[in-house]
Amino acid sequence: MKKSKNRSLLFLLVFLIMIFIAFSTISVEARKNHRMKSRSPKNQKQRRRSDNSGNAPGPAPAPAPYYGSYPSHSTIFDILSFGAKGDGISDDSKAFQAAWKAACRVPSATVEIPSEFRFLIRPITLQGPCMPHLVLQIDGTLLAPPQISAWSKSSLFQWINFKWVHNFTIQGTGTVDGQGSAWWSLSQVNYIQKRSKYIPDIKPTALRFYASYDVTVRDITIVNSPQCHLKFDSSGRVKINNITISSPETSPNTDGIHLQNTRDVEIQHSNIGCGDDCVSIQTGCSNIHIHHSNCGPGHGISVGGLGKDRSVACVSSIVVENINIQNTLYGVRIKTWQGGIGSVKNLSFSNVQVSDVKVPIAIDQYYCDKKSCRNQTEAVAISGVKYNQITGTYSVQPIHLACSNRVPCTDVDLVDIQLEQSPSSRGFQQQALCWNSYGKSQAPLVPSSIDYCLQGGRGLAKRPATRSHEFSC
Numbered sequence: 442m443k444k445s446k447n448r449s450l451l452f453l454l455v456f457l458i459m460i461f462i463a464f465s466t467i468s469v470e471a472r473k474n475h476r477m478k479s480r481s482p483k484n485q486k487q488r489r490r491s492d493n494s495g496n497a498p499g500p501a502p503a504p505a506p507y508y509g510s511y512p513s514h515s516t517i518f519d520i521l522s523f524g525a526k527g528d529g530i531s532d533d534s535k536a537f538q539a540a541w542k543a544a545c546r547v548p549s550a551t552v553e554i555p556s557e558f559r560f561l562i563r564p565i566t567l568q569g570p571c572m573p574h575l576v577l578q579i580d581g582t583l584l585a586p587p588q589i590s591a592w593s594k595s596s597l598f599q600w601i602n603f604k605w606v607h608n609f610t611i612q613g614t615g616t617v618d619g620q621g622s623a624w625w626s627l628s629q630v631n632y633i634q635k636r637s638k639y640i641p642d643i644k645p646t647a648l649r650f651y652a653s654y655d656v657t658v659r660d661i662t663i664v665n666s667p668q669c670h671l672k673f674d675s676s677g678r679v680k681i682n683n684i685t686i687s688s689p690e691t692s693p694n695t696d697g698i699h700l701q702n703t704r705d706v707e708i709q710h711s712n713i714g715c716g717d718d719c720v721s722i723q724t725g726c727s728n729i730h731i732h733h734s735n736c737g738p739g740h741g742i743s744v745g746g747l748g749k750d751r752s753v754a755c756v757s758s759i760v761v762e763n764i765n766i767q768n769t770l771y772g773v774r775i776k777t778w779q780g781g782i783g784s785v786k787n788l789s790f791s792n793v794q795v796s797d798v799k800v801p802i803a804i805d806q807y808y809c810d811k812k813s814c815r816n817q818t819e820a821v822a823i824s825g826v827k828y829n830q831i832t833g834t835y836s837v838q839p840i841h842l843a844c845s846n847r848v849p850c851t852d853v854d855l856v857d858i859q860l861e862q863s864p865s866s867r868g869f870q871q872q873a874l875c876w877n878s879y880g881k882s883q884a885p886l887v888p889s890s891i892d893y894c895l896q897g898g899r900g901l902a903k904r905p906a907t908r909s910h911e912f913s914c
Contacts, residue, residue: 450749458657487537494509508797510548516549516550517553518543518553519540519553519555520555521555521800522880523536524536524539527559527581528559529561529584531561532561533562537552537562537565544575545569545572545575548666549576550572554578554579554581554633555581556580559581559584560581561584563596564596565601565602566604567606568874569604569605569607569653571606573607573608574610575609576611577612578612578613579611579615580616585645586620587623589623592645598668599648599672600646602649602651603649604650604652608654608655609656611658612659615658616661617645617661617663619664619666620665621644624645624668625667625689625691625693644694645667646667646668646669647663647669647670650673656680657682658681658682659682662684662687663684663685664688665692666695667694669688669721671700672701673706675725676702677703678704679706680707681706683710683711690715693717695716695738696718696721697713697715697718697721698720698721699718699720700720701723701726702723703725704726704729708730709734711735713735714735714736715739718742719736719741719769722743722745724754726759727758732760734764734765736764739770740770741770742773742774743757743771746810748780748820754821756785756786756789757784757785758790761773761790761791761793762789762791765793766798766801768796770800771801772803773801773831774800775826776806777805777823779815779817779845781820782820783821783822784821785826786824786914790802790831794832795833796837800835800837800839801831801840804823806820819848824851825851827853827854827856828854828855828858829856829857830857832860835861835862836862838873839860840858840860840874840875842895846877849877849879850878852880853880854883855880855881855883856882856883856884857896858882858886858887861887872888877896879896881895882894900914
């Protein structure tokens with residue numbers, strides 16, 4: 442009985458071992474088949490498709506290998522690491538663009554133009570919106586193409602264009618060089634016109650901002666632009682501090698800073714010398730403060746020309762103070778075209794020191810840059826203009842107020858104006874000219890002819906009824 446029980450247990454044990462071996466064999470075969478299936482092309486495609494189906498994580502992905510790469514935590518984007526040569530000959534535009542695009546996606550990033558390198562950059566647009574606190578650190582030199590033939594017709598508006606950037610700073614110890622001498626020579630321009638069969642009726646601005654806000658430009662140097670050096674168009678909340686702008690006195694239309702449809706601007710502690718206006722303030726500008734800066738050579742600090750081709754012009758709330766102006770065509774000037782409409786109001790020019798300036802104070806409502814212009818009765822209205830402590834030397838005329846016959850200048854104040862003949866004037870002086878300008882004057886006034894410049898009363902001349910109701914600023 443005992444032996445029969447042992448045989449039964451042995452038989453059961455053998456049976457269990459056989460079942461375990463069979464199950465193990467089946468499991469191994471199943472795993473082999475699964476591996477074979479997973480290695481098939483179809484499943485590999487499915488795996489790749491699955492891996493790429495998710496959204497790419499931010500911040501910006503690394504650039505292509507040619508342009509280098511940055512760890513995800515980096516905030517410094519050196520243009521050299523993106524393929525730039527920095528030899529002043531190779532085209533570094535693509536590297537600049539790639540560095541900008543990478544930095545644009547990273548908060549508080551810096552695009553670095555390193556010192557001791559010269560980067561040739563063709564016309565380029567650096568576009569936002571970007572993450573906040575983006576900085577362009579210019580410590581080296583950026584060079585524009587020196588030959589006019591290198592500029593396409595579509596690139597003539599500007600060289601480096603910043604579009605839709607907010608909360609952005611340009612700073613550094615470097616130089617932005619427009620290499621514009623070829624553009625200043627009429628023979629060179631005529632030559633390229635004949636070769637390219639198009640007429641470049643405009644010349645490039647070196648740095649242009651369009652529709653940009655909370656912008657700071659500080660410490661850099663901008664030289665030899667083909668036309669304007671620094672332009673802000675349809676922008677606001679701009680700060681310009683401690684910059685240098687320089688081009689020859691003979692370089693035509695090379696305005697230093699050009700403002701158009703731009704509000705809330707402060708320009709301070711800067712040195713501007715060029716072939717046109719040191720600062721040009723055009724229509725659509727308001728709340729502009731210019732102070733503690735030097736201007737010259739050039740055409741001075743100008744509001745306008747406004748109202749060209751019977752257009753609407755609106756400028757208000759301009760303060761210019763603590764300025765030195767030397768060896769310029771004008772000091773502080775307002776210029777408008779006949780036939781325009783709109784208004785210029787609430788302007789203050791104070792503590793302006795002039796030296797060897799042809800005409801230190803000017804309002805010209807008959808502005809014309811041609812040999813002759815058609816007389817028109819309509820004009821941009823000018824009111825609320827204060828001149829206080831304008832002192833120094835002039836070489837042609839101390840003051841020139843030529844206001845419209847039908848729309849006189851009103852509420853003009855002349856206070857503490859002391860202008861003496863410059864030793865270099867060589868006998869070309871003219872008496873103060875004041876035409877149809879109303880306001881009050883306060884001593885000291887030198888020369889004495891300034892005391893008779895302004896008419897009393899309000900100058901209530903009526904504007905022509907045909908257009909007076911059409912627009913109000």
